[in-house]
Amino acid sequence: MFVKCSQCSRQAVYCQRHSGRHLCRSHFIKDFEKRVRYAIKKYRMIESGDRVAIALSGGKDSVALAFVLNRLYRKRKDIEFFAITIDEGIEGYRPPTVEIAKKITEQLGMKHHIVSFKENFDMTLDEMVKLGDKKPCTYCGVFRKYLLNKTARELEATKLATAHNLDDETQTILLNFLQSDIERLARLVPQRVQKGLVMRVKPFREVYEREVVVYNILFNLPMDMNECPYSHFPIRASVRDFLYDFENKYPGRKYSVMRSFEALIPCLKEMYPQIELNTCERCGEPTPKKVCQACKLREELEVKLSKVKHSSL
Ligand code: SF4
Ligand SMILES: [Zn+2]
Ligand SMILES: [Zn+2]
Structure with missing residues:
Protein backbone atom coordinates (compact mmCIF):
# COMPACT_ATOMS: atom_id res chain seq x y z
CA MET A 1 0.00 0.00 0.00
CA PHE A 2 1.30 3.45 -0.95
CA VAL A 3 1.51 5.73 2.08
CA LYS A 4 2.07 9.35 1.21
CA CYS A 5 4.59 11.57 3.01
CA SER A 6 2.91 14.04 5.39
CA GLN A 7 5.05 16.84 3.94
CA CYS A 8 4.88 16.16 0.20
CA SER A 9 3.34 13.78 -2.34
CA ARG A 10 6.18 11.24 -2.39
CA GLN A 11 5.99 7.76 -0.93
CA ALA A 12 6.69 7.59 2.79
CA VAL A 13 9.57 5.37 3.97
CA TYR A 14 9.20 5.97 7.69
CA CYS A 15 6.35 6.32 10.14
CA GLN A 16 7.46 8.73 12.85
CA ARG A 17 5.24 7.66 15.69
CA HIS A 18 6.12 10.42 18.17
CA SER A 19 4.96 13.12 15.72
CA GLY A 20 2.28 11.05 13.97
CA ARG A 21 3.85 11.84 10.59
CA HIS A 22 4.85 9.70 7.62
CA LEU A 23 8.06 10.82 5.96
CA CYS A 24 9.55 10.24 2.54
CA ARG A 25 13.31 9.69 2.17
CA ILE A 275 35.03 18.44 41.34
CA GLU A 276 38.48 19.63 40.35
CA LEU A 277 40.48 16.77 38.92
CA ASN A 278 43.94 15.68 40.03
CA THR A 279 46.69 14.29 37.89
CA CYS A 280 47.28 10.56 38.31
CA GLU A 281 50.50 9.94 40.26
CA ARG A 282 51.44 7.08 37.93
CA CYS A 283 50.42 8.11 34.43
CA GLY A 284 49.61 11.81 34.59
CA GLU A 285 46.06 11.41 33.27
CA PRO A 286 43.17 13.30 34.92
CA THR A 287 41.44 11.54 37.80
CA PRO A 288 39.29 12.49 40.80
CA LYS A 289 41.53 10.29 43.01
CA LYS A 290 45.31 10.11 43.45
CA VAL A 291 45.73 7.16 41.14
CA CYS A 292 43.44 6.69 38.16
CA GLN A 293 41.20 3.66 37.72
CA ALA A 294 43.14 2.50 34.65
CA CYS A 295 46.43 2.41 36.59
CA LYS A 296 44.76 0.51 39.44
CA LEU A 297 43.35 -2.11 37.08
CA ARG A 298 46.69 -2.37 35.26
CA GLU A 299 48.49 -2.95 38.51
CA GLU A 300 46.04 -5.69 39.52
CA LEU A 301 46.48 -7.40 36.17
CA GLU A 302 50.28 -7.16 36.35
CA VAL A 303 50.29 -8.79 39.81
CA LYS A 304 48.09 -11.60 38.50
CA LEU A 305 50.28 -12.03 35.45
CA SER A 306 53.47 -12.29 37.47
CA LYS A 307 51.80 -14.90 39.75
CA VAL A 308 50.79 -16.94 36.70
CA LYS A 309 54.31 -16.70 35.27
CA HIS A 310 55.82 -17.63 38.64
CA SER A 311 53.60 -20.66 39.10
CA SER A 312 54.38 -21.97 35.61
CA LEU A 313 58.14 -21.87 36.22
S1 SF4 B 1 33.01 -5.69 26.72
FE1 SF4 B 1 31.62 -5.51 24.98
S2 SF4 B 1 29.64 -5.04 25.92
FE2 SF4 B 1 31.18 -4.63 27.45
S3 SF4 B 1 31.66 -2.46 27.26
FE3 SF4 B 1 33.12 -3.58 25.96
S4 SF4 B 1 32.22 -3.63 23.93
FE4 SF4 B 1 30.60 -3.08 25.38
ZN1 LIG C 1 8.21 14.18 1.71
ZN1 LIG D 1 46.91 6.60 35.84
Whole structure:
Protein backbone atom coordinates (compact mmCIF):
# COMPACT_ATOMS: atom_id res chain seq x y z
CA MET A 1 0.00 0.00 0.00
CA PHE A 2 1.30 3.45 -0.95
CA VAL A 3 1.51 5.73 2.08
CA LYS A 4 2.07 9.35 1.21
CA CYS A 5 4.59 11.57 3.01
CA SER A 6 2.91 14.04 5.39
CA GLN A 7 5.05 16.84 3.94
CA CYS A 8 4.88 16.16 0.20
CA SER A 9 3.34 13.78 -2.34
CA ARG A 10 6.18 11.24 -2.39
CA GLN A 11 5.99 7.76 -0.93
CA ALA A 12 6.69 7.59 2.79
CA VAL A 13 9.57 5.37 3.97
CA TYR A 14 9.20 5.97 7.69
CA CYS A 15 6.35 6.32 10.14
CA GLN A 16 7.46 8.73 12.85
CA ARG A 17 5.24 7.66 15.69
CA HIS A 18 6.12 10.42 18.17
CA SER A 19 4.96 13.12 15.72
CA GLY A 20 2.28 11.05 13.97
CA ARG A 21 3.85 11.84 10.59
CA HIS A 22 4.85 9.70 7.62
CA LEU A 23 8.06 10.82 5.96
CA CYS A 24 9.55 10.24 2.54
CA ARG A 25 13.31 9.69 2.17
CA SER A 26 14.08 13.35 1.70
CA HIS A 27 11.89 14.61 4.55
CA PHE A 28 13.12 11.88 6.88
CA ILE A 29 16.74 12.91 6.25
CA LYS A 30 15.89 16.60 6.70
CA ASP A 31 14.06 15.92 9.94
CA PHE A 32 16.80 13.64 11.32
CA GLU A 33 19.55 16.13 10.54
CA LYS A 34 17.48 18.99 11.95
CA ARG A 35 17.28 17.23 15.31
CA VAL A 36 21.02 16.49 15.28
CA ARG A 37 21.67 20.20 14.57
CA TYR A 38 19.21 21.18 17.30
CA ALA A 39 21.03 19.08 19.94
CA ILE A 40 24.41 20.43 18.82
CA LYS A 41 23.20 24.01 19.05
CA LYS A 42 21.30 23.59 22.30
CA TYR A 43 24.35 22.30 24.16
CA ARG A 44 26.91 24.23 22.08
CA MET A 45 28.51 20.88 21.24
CA ILE A 46 30.38 22.04 18.15
CA GLU A 47 31.50 25.61 17.55
CA SER A 48 33.78 27.58 15.30
CA GLY A 49 37.43 26.62 15.85
CA ASP A 50 36.62 23.16 17.21
CA ARG A 51 38.67 20.13 16.37
CA VAL A 52 36.31 17.24 16.95
CA ALA A 53 37.43 13.68 17.58
CA ILE A 54 34.70 11.16 16.73
CA ALA A 55 34.71 7.95 18.76
CA LEU A 56 34.23 5.54 15.87
CA SER A 57 33.80 1.92 16.91
CA GLY A 58 32.52 0.97 13.45
CA GLY A 59 29.10 0.03 14.85
CA LYS A 60 25.96 1.41 13.20
CA ASP A 61 25.62 4.46 15.47
CA SER A 62 29.17 5.74 15.24
CA VAL A 63 29.29 5.18 11.46
CA ALA A 64 26.13 7.30 11.11
CA LEU A 65 27.66 9.93 13.41
CA ALA A 66 30.84 10.27 11.32
CA PHE A 67 28.72 10.43 8.18
CA VAL A 68 26.21 13.01 9.39
CA LEU A 69 28.83 15.31 10.96
CA ASN A 70 30.78 15.22 7.73
CA ARG A 71 27.61 16.03 5.78
CA LEU A 72 26.49 18.87 8.04
CA TYR A 73 29.89 20.55 8.36
CA ARG A 74 31.74 19.74 5.16
CA LYS A 75 31.63 23.37 4.03
CA ARG A 76 32.87 24.72 7.36
CA LYS A 77 36.59 25.29 7.07
CA ASP A 78 36.72 26.49 10.68
CA ILE A 79 35.79 23.06 12.13
CA GLU A 80 37.82 19.88 11.77
CA PHE A 81 36.83 16.26 12.32
CA PHE A 82 38.86 13.11 12.71
CA ALA A 83 38.04 9.64 14.00
CA ILE A 84 39.50 7.45 16.73
CA THR A 85 38.82 3.72 16.86
CA ILE A 86 39.73 1.77 19.95
CA ASP A 87 40.54 -1.85 19.23
CA GLU A 88 39.98 -3.59 22.56
CA GLY A 89 40.99 -6.97 21.22
CA ILE A 90 37.72 -8.92 21.20
CA GLU A 91 38.18 -11.84 18.88
CA GLY A 92 35.53 -12.28 16.21
CA TYR A 93 33.67 -9.11 17.19
CA ARG A 94 35.97 -6.12 16.89
CA PRO A 95 37.97 -6.90 13.70
CA PRO A 96 34.96 -6.53 11.32
CA THR A 97 33.96 -3.19 12.86
CA VAL A 98 37.54 -1.89 12.66
CA GLU A 99 37.38 -2.70 8.93
CA ILE A 100 34.08 -0.81 8.65
CA ALA A 101 35.64 2.17 10.47
CA LYS A 102 38.53 2.14 7.96
CA LYS A 103 36.13 1.95 5.06
CA ILE A 104 33.85 4.79 6.13
CA THR A 105 36.72 7.17 7.01
CA GLU A 106 38.33 6.45 3.65
CA GLN A 107 34.99 7.14 1.95
CA LEU A 108 34.63 10.44 3.86
CA GLY A 109 38.26 11.45 3.48
CA MET A 110 38.49 11.69 7.27
CA LYS A 111 41.71 11.12 9.22
CA HIS A 112 41.49 7.92 11.22
CA HIS A 113 43.54 6.76 14.20
CA ILE A 114 43.34 3.19 15.47
CA VAL A 115 44.55 2.63 19.01
CA SER A 116 44.67 -0.82 20.59
CA PHE A 117 44.61 -2.19 24.12
CA LYS A 118 47.41 -4.55 23.13
CA GLU A 119 49.79 -1.74 22.15
CA ASN A 120 48.98 0.37 25.15
CA PHE A 121 48.41 -2.15 27.93
CA ASP A 122 50.30 -5.17 26.56
CA MET A 123 47.09 -7.21 26.68
CA THR A 124 43.93 -7.57 24.63
CA LEU A 125 40.59 -7.41 26.41
CA ASP A 126 40.22 -11.16 25.85
CA GLU A 127 43.52 -11.72 27.71
CA MET A 128 42.49 -9.37 30.54
CA VAL A 129 39.21 -11.25 30.97
CA LYS A 130 41.00 -14.61 31.18
CA LEU A 131 43.49 -13.29 33.72
CA GLY A 132 41.47 -10.93 35.90
CA ASP A 133 38.48 -11.27 38.18
CA LYS A 134 36.52 -8.20 37.07
CA LYS A 135 33.65 -8.17 34.60
CA PRO A 136 34.74 -7.71 30.95
CA CYS A 137 32.83 -4.42 30.68
CA THR A 138 34.74 -3.01 33.67
CA TYR A 139 38.10 -3.46 31.93
CA CYS A 140 36.64 -2.44 28.61
CA GLY A 141 34.87 0.68 29.87
CA VAL A 142 37.75 2.01 31.98
CA PHE A 143 40.52 1.39 29.43
CA ARG A 144 38.46 2.54 26.44
CA LYS A 145 37.50 5.81 28.13
CA TYR A 146 41.12 6.31 29.17
CA LEU A 147 42.52 5.72 25.67
CA LEU A 148 39.84 7.79 23.94
CA ASN A 149 40.51 10.80 26.14
CA LYS A 150 44.30 10.46 26.02
CA THR A 151 44.39 10.00 22.24
CA ALA A 152 41.91 12.81 21.58
CA ARG A 153 43.90 15.17 23.81
CA GLU A 154 47.25 14.22 22.29
CA LEU A 155 45.76 14.87 18.85
CA GLU A 156 44.65 18.28 20.12
CA ALA A 157 40.93 17.66 19.94
CA THR A 158 38.71 20.24 21.63
CA LYS A 159 35.65 17.91 21.70
CA LEU A 160 35.10 14.18 21.74
CA ALA A 161 31.85 13.16 20.03
CA THR A 162 30.20 9.86 20.94
CA ALA A 163 27.20 8.25 19.25
CA HIS A 164 24.89 7.79 22.26
CA ASN A 165 21.33 8.16 21.03
CA LEU A 166 18.01 9.00 22.73
CA ASP A 167 17.42 5.32 23.59
CA ASP A 168 20.85 4.96 25.24
CA GLU A 169 20.46 8.17 27.19
CA THR A 170 16.92 7.52 28.45
CA GLN A 171 17.89 3.97 29.46
CA THR A 172 20.77 5.33 31.52
CA ILE A 173 18.59 8.03 33.11
CA LEU A 174 15.88 5.56 34.12
CA LEU A 175 18.39 2.94 35.23
CA ASN A 176 20.05 5.43 37.58
CA PHE A 177 16.67 6.37 39.06
CA LEU A 178 15.72 2.73 39.53
CA GLN A 179 19.02 1.98 41.21
CA SER A 180 18.82 5.18 43.23
CA ASP A 181 22.20 6.24 41.93
CA ILE A 182 21.69 9.98 41.68
CA GLU A 183 25.41 10.70 41.74
CA ARG A 184 25.81 8.66 38.57
CA LEU A 185 22.78 10.39 37.10
CA ALA A 186 24.51 13.73 37.72
CA ARG A 187 27.41 12.53 35.57
CA LEU A 188 25.08 12.76 32.56
CA VAL A 189 24.84 16.50 33.02
CA PRO A 190 26.87 18.23 30.29
CA GLN A 191 30.20 19.10 31.91
CA ARG A 192 32.33 22.19 31.86
CA VAL A 193 35.91 22.20 30.54
CA GLN A 194 38.39 20.40 32.82
CA LYS A 195 42.16 20.33 32.50
CA GLY A 196 43.34 17.19 30.70
CA LEU A 197 39.81 16.06 29.88
CA VAL A 198 38.46 16.50 26.37
CA MET A 199 34.83 17.61 26.59
CA ARG A 200 32.42 14.86 25.52
CA VAL A 201 29.46 15.69 23.32
CA LYS A 202 26.54 13.53 22.15
CA PRO A 203 24.99 14.86 18.92
CA PHE A 204 22.52 11.92 18.71
CA ARG A 205 20.84 12.55 22.06
CA GLU A 206 17.64 13.76 20.32
CA VAL A 207 17.25 10.92 17.80
CA TYR A 208 15.88 7.42 18.31
CA GLU A 209 18.06 4.39 17.72
CA ARG A 210 15.73 3.07 15.02
CA GLU A 211 15.99 6.40 13.21
CA VAL A 212 19.78 6.00 13.20
CA VAL A 213 19.30 2.58 11.58
CA VAL A 214 16.92 4.03 8.95
CA TYR A 215 19.40 6.85 8.25
CA ASN A 216 22.16 4.26 7.69
CA ILE A 217 19.94 2.26 5.36
CA LEU A 218 18.90 5.33 3.33
CA PHE A 219 22.54 6.20 2.72
CA ASN A 220 23.58 2.60 2.29
CA LEU A 221 26.21 2.94 5.01
CA PRO A 222 28.14 -0.14 6.14
CA MET A 223 26.45 -1.65 9.18
CA ASP A 224 27.49 -4.28 11.66
CA MET A 225 24.62 -5.39 13.88
CA ASN A 226 26.55 -8.02 15.83
CA GLU A 227 26.56 -7.88 19.58
CA CYS A 228 29.67 -8.04 21.72
CA PRO A 229 30.11 -11.57 23.15
CA TYR A 230 30.64 -10.04 26.61
CA SER A 231 27.46 -8.01 26.49
CA HIS A 232 25.42 -9.03 29.50
CA PHE A 233 23.35 -6.31 31.15
CA PRO A 234 20.19 -7.96 32.49
CA ILE A 235 18.90 -4.87 34.35
CA ARG A 236 19.63 -2.51 31.48
CA ALA A 237 17.94 -4.98 29.11
CA SER A 238 14.79 -4.92 31.29
CA VAL A 239 14.80 -1.11 31.32
CA ARG A 240 15.34 -1.10 27.54
CA ASP A 241 12.40 -3.48 27.01
CA PHE A 242 10.17 -1.54 29.36
CA LEU A 243 10.95 1.77 27.60
CA TYR A 244 10.44 0.13 24.24
CA ASP A 245 6.96 -1.16 25.19
CA PHE A 246 6.02 2.11 26.83
CA GLU A 247 7.14 4.12 23.82
CA ASN A 248 5.19 1.75 21.60
CA LYS A 249 1.99 2.35 23.57
CA TYR A 250 2.59 6.04 24.19
CA PRO A 251 4.85 7.42 21.48
CA GLY A 252 7.16 10.25 22.46
CA ARG A 253 7.68 9.19 26.07
CA LYS A 254 11.44 8.88 25.62
CA TYR A 255 11.44 12.60 24.95
CA SER A 256 9.45 13.07 28.17
CA VAL A 257 12.15 11.20 30.11
CA MET A 258 14.84 13.37 28.51
CA ARG A 259 12.95 16.63 29.19
CA SER A 260 12.33 15.62 32.82
CA PHE A 261 16.03 14.91 33.24
CA GLU A 262 16.90 18.28 31.70
CA ALA A 263 14.55 20.03 34.13
CA LEU A 264 16.52 18.45 36.98
CA ILE A 265 19.93 19.58 35.70
CA PRO A 266 20.13 22.74 37.89
CA CYS A 267 19.40 20.65 41.04
CA LEU A 268 21.87 17.95 40.03
CA LYS A 269 24.55 20.57 39.45
CA GLU A 270 23.95 21.98 42.89
CA MET A 271 23.87 18.59 44.60
CA TYR A 272 26.96 17.28 42.83
CA PRO A 273 29.16 20.17 41.74
CA GLN A 274 31.87 19.16 39.34
CA ILE A 275 35.03 18.44 41.34
CA GLU A 276 38.48 19.63 40.35
CA LEU A 277 40.48 16.77 38.92
CA ASN A 278 43.94 15.68 40.03
CA THR A 279 46.69 14.29 37.89
CA CYS A 280 47.28 10.56 38.31
CA GLU A 281 50.50 9.94 40.26
CA ARG A 282 51.44 7.08 37.93
CA CYS A 283 50.42 8.11 34.43
CA GLY A 284 49.61 11.81 34.59
CA GLU A 285 46.06 11.41 33.27
CA PRO A 286 43.17 13.30 34.92
CA THR A 287 41.44 11.54 37.80
CA PRO A 288 39.29 12.49 40.80
CA LYS A 289 41.53 10.29 43.01
CA LYS A 290 45.31 10.11 43.45
CA VAL A 291 45.73 7.16 41.14
CA CYS A 292 43.44 6.69 38.16
CA GLN A 293 41.20 3.66 37.72
CA ALA A 294 43.14 2.50 34.65
CA CYS A 295 46.43 2.41 36.59
CA LYS A 296 44.76 0.51 39.44
CA LEU A 297 43.35 -2.11 37.08
CA ARG A 298 46.69 -2.37 35.26
CA GLU A 299 48.49 -2.95 38.51
CA GLU A 300 46.04 -5.69 39.52
CA LEU A 301 46.48 -7.40 36.17
CA GLU A 302 50.28 -7.16 36.35
CA VAL A 303 50.29 -8.79 39.81
CA LYS A 304 48.09 -11.60 38.50
CA LEU A 305 50.28 -12.03 35.45
CA SER A 306 53.47 -12.29 37.47
CA LYS A 307 51.80 -14.90 39.75
CA VAL A 308 50.79 -16.94 36.70
CA LYS A 309 54.31 -16.70 35.27
CA HIS A 310 55.82 -17.63 38.64
CA SER A 311 53.60 -20.66 39.10
CA SER A 312 54.38 -21.97 35.61
CA LEU A 313 58.14 -21.87 36.22
S1 SF4 B 1 29.64 -5.04 25.92
FE1 SF4 B 1 31.62 -5.51 24.98
S2 SF4 B 1 32.22 -3.63 23.93
FE2 SF4 B 1 30.60 -3.08 25.38
S3 SF4 B 1 31.66 -2.46 27.26
FE3 SF4 B 1 31.18 -4.63 27.45
S4 SF4 B 1 33.01 -5.69 26.72
FE4 SF4 B 1 33.12 -3.58 25.96
ZN1 LIG C 1 8.21 14.18 1.71
ZN1 LIG D 1 46.91 6.60 35.84
